[in-house]
Amino acid sequence: MKSLKVGMLGCGTVGSQIARLLVANKADLTSRAGAQIELVKVAVRDAKVKRDGVPDNLITTDANSIVNDPNIDLIIEVIGGISPAKELILTALKNGKSVVTANKALLAKDGAELYEAANKANVDLYYEAAVAGAIPILRPLRESLVGDQVIRIMGIVNGTTNYILTKMDESGTAFADALKQAQDLGFAEADPTADVEGFDAADKAAILAGLAFHSRVTDKDVYREGISKITATDVKVAKAMEMVIKLLAITELTAAGEISVRVHPALISRNHPLASVRESYNAVFVEAKSAGQMMFYGRGAGGEPTASAVLGDLVAIARHKISGGIGPKESDYASLKIAPIGQTKTKYLIRLNVADKPGVLESVAHVFAAHSVSIQTVRQTGAGDKAELIVMTHSSTESALSATVKDLSNLPAVTDVASVLRVEGAM
Known part of the structure; x- marks a missing residue:
């Protein structure tokens, strides 16, 4: 059986889980992919830090040695951020290596450049883990619904803000106190700006909009408001009206045939399926012309859920390598304008x-x-x-x-x- 060698960039919370699952589920992954998937190198910032399940002989601090290694077939990028992730991914693609990434910020900012590099090299670029963790939403948009016309997507795609708003709704907690609870439980970072001000959700909204409407959409195209101004009174009024406040990522076709894409807090009826999404869970509600309404629900963050999505992409790419094909390329033929x-x-x-x-x-x-x-x-x-x-x-x-x-x-x-x-x- 053919062996496919994998190099990984980054080994934090997500990367360590990927490595662990690659080892623990090696036999099943091999059977499903039709090839031996072997993790051979892992690039980290500090080689002295011990990582459970990752042998010391795989660790290197030289990320360039991985993307330039002619013996490595596939690259997993879980560094995050723009640089050096962008430069490393572009080098890997140029060298004919397919890439799996969870980097929402990079995809929302420079996804077009990455796609062009992948297309030029005739290799795969997969990123299911970039939006909503373990929830399979990007592949349905990219493949399952490609024969339909998506009309609207409305989703809860940030677990931190959903946890905060859940606590405010259920306990009458003030925003600052709910945020502190989220930080104490590890749901929110010490600097929660990216989450509570909607930057994280805006990156994901851009990715969803691009796939749904076959157009290039970047983070700069997304109108954004966060939840830091939501008060206990707002929540109390919403409850009195049988409604709940959620931070929503919304993208839809306008009557003029343009793309509206925005992230902001909004009231929704307690009868709506998204209203029951609690704590740090995510859900994406999709409306398509023929398929109608669908909701995708599950764990939207965390090491294991994200690793699940990454490994799903890895197996898909491995199958393509064995069969001699590649998956869907960028679909930007529509080139729709962004509605103000x-x-x-x-x-x-x-x-x-x-x-x-x-x-x-x-x-x-x-x-x-x-x-x-x-x-x-x-x-x-x-x-x-x-x-x-x-x-x-x-x-x-x-x-x-x-x-x-x-x-x-x-x-x-x-x-x-x-x-x-x-x-x-x-x-």
Whole structure:
């Protein structure tokens, strides 16, 4: 049986699990791939650190020696970040080595360049682990749904923020306290910016949008808002309306045939399948023209789930090596434009702190009407100087809503605009 030699770049939380599973499941992986898959070199930053399940003789601090080794057939990249990962992957591809990567940030920023290098060398570039960990979502978009037309994708693709929002919803916990819990449990980094401000989810949204709509989409194309401004009051209001707040990655085709791609917190009905996704789990809800609605759910992060996705890609590439073929190449034939966020249409929930006196509701309604934003419902709570208006709109463009909010904040009767939340996923 043919032997395929694998070199791995990086051996942290994910890499050590990949190495462990390669050894523990070697017989099964060999049978499934049709070839002996042998890990022969692992590049690390510090060779003195002991790594369980990884023999010392495989360790090297010279990553270039791996991507330039003519005896190595496949490369696994789990370093993360842009540099040196990008340079190493490009070198590996140029040298005719297929690559499996989990590097969402690199794919969202420079995926086109990596694809072009893979196409030129006629080798595979697989990256299932880059979005939603163990959940198989990229291959269904890339292969299973390629005969259909995807209309919309809406997903919870960041476990840290979902854990925080779950705790805020279930326990009434303030954002800062829920974040501290996530950090204590290892769900959030010491610097949680990439997660709580939506950068991580935006990278994944760009990858999903590119695959779904056969166009090149980068991280810069994604409108992004995080969850750091979500308050316990926002969550309380959502619960009273039988809704829940989630950080959603959304990409969809607009009526003009453009791609809307955005990441932001949003209200969804508790009847929606995504509403029941708790803790650090991920889920991606897909709507296609013929297939209808589908949801992919599972563990979205962690060493073992990510390693599972990486090894799935590794076996797929190994099969291609044995048969003499390669998997799907980049599909960017559509070249659709990115819709400006101002053109995006959705419903909104606006909370206004107002003075409780005659004429306030009339003046507020006048501002909405002036910008052609239709009001669906209005609810008032409190009294005196601490009254609050909760306004739900019908579907409106982002630009019209932004102009409305600006004028509302200038009304003498409005103390402040407490929050503005989008409402998504009507069921």
